Amino acid sequence: KQEVTQIPAALSVPEGENLVLNCSFTDSAIYNLQWFRQDPGKGLTSLLLIQSSQREQTSGRLNASLDKSSGRSTLYIAASQPGDSATYLCAVSPMDSNYQLIWGAGTKLIIKP
């Protein structure tokens, strides 16, 4: 059974720092992995999708990597800003699932001005 873990559960850093969020999964048989952002009480905003055949994806100050063999993904945020404060969730699409996404519990990020 696929399980997704995100560590740490919360992170607080000063503005301007580069930071890395971690996501690990137990079964490497996945179609893709997706990173999302969620503001308090709001829906989910898709940030990056990495297909299983890809190693990384970049969008602006965000870079996501995927290492299927070790069951890990990282989300790198460069030059963090207070507006980056949110909860970041990763989700995998397992090959043996009924097309559902399996989610981590998220990392709550606070960027201090």
Add this chain to the structure above:
Amino acid sequence: ETGVTQSPTHLIKTRGQQVTLRCSSQSGHNTVSWYQQALGQGPQFIFQYYREEENGRGNFPPRFSGLQFPNYSSELNVNALELDDSALYLCASSFGRVAEAFFGQGTRLTVV
């Protein structure tokens, strides 16, 4: 191109009542998935509809049911509401069953 929209945004219902939540998928998308998210947790998969057919279901009882219409919009129906059904209900649309998912803003359901 319009994004995924959900209605209503907030809803308060009494235990035992029935509720219908609605989702308009993003233009060009043929797949809709529904998730339930409790506070402080990741979303839990309810079911997915692909071209008007239920395509996969999570560990939710039959009182959770849905529909997808020819325009690919969707409804989630919950009968005999329980207090534990209080959550944020999220709808996601995609072009294909394992493609990138785009979410609506969610419906906050409170059962009292």
